[in-house]
Amino acid sequence: MIRIASNSFLAPVVRRSSYHVVRNLSSAGKVWNVYLSGEIHSDWREQISKGITEKNLPVTLTSPNTSHEDSDDCGAIILGMEEERHNWDKIGANMNNIRTKTLIKDADVIVEVNASASAVCHVPHQVVDTLAYVIRGDLPRPLDGDRFIPIADRLGKGNPNP
Numbered sequence: 001m002i003r004i005a006s007n008s009f010l011a012p013v014v015r016r017s018s019y020h021v022v023r024n025l026s027s028a029g030k031v032w033n034v035y036l037s038g039e040i041h042s043d044w045r046e047q048i049s050k051g052i053t054e055k056n057l058p059v060t061l062t063s064p065n066t067s068h069e070d071s072d073d074c075g076a077i078i079l080g081m082e083e084e085r086h087n088w089d090k091i092g093a094n095m096n097n098i099r100t101k102t103l104i105k106d107a108d109v110i111v112e113v114n115a116s117a118s119a120v121c122h123v124p125h126q127v128v129d130t131l132a133y134v135i136r137g138d139l140p141r142p143l144d145g146d147r148f149i150p151i152a153d154r155l156g157k158g159n160p161n162p
Helices: 044-054 068-079 085-106 124-136 151-155
Strands: 002-006 013-017 020-024 032-036 059-062 109-113 119-121
Touching (some): 044 059
Parallel strands (some): 032 059
């Protein structure tokens, strides 16, 4: 499960008409900083990067150090060996935390695995589609295909609790 959190708020004005999106977003010219947080054992970051490239989204991707060895050993390599493994791990973790805190602080959008979120995506292409919507107002074809029913058709127009 992939979750998306946002460090900023953008209120898009979007109208949907037969799945064609008319957009009026104030993010023209902005390059979005997207931090890809979470596990490093699968290729989800590469899938998101490829999707962003395919959709030509104005996004710069950042992430934690995804090399386990470098991440674990950075403190000992830079500051010298420690006798106790606990100190070795702690020094490396603290160094990595400098990068993580800085990149998260500078991010417009944070894609996380198993964390609190503004949107929950189940596969990487949903992250890319969410970014395309947030940045440009682009909507993909409904995930439910022909079974999709707009909320106004399901619950009636003007429903105060859709």
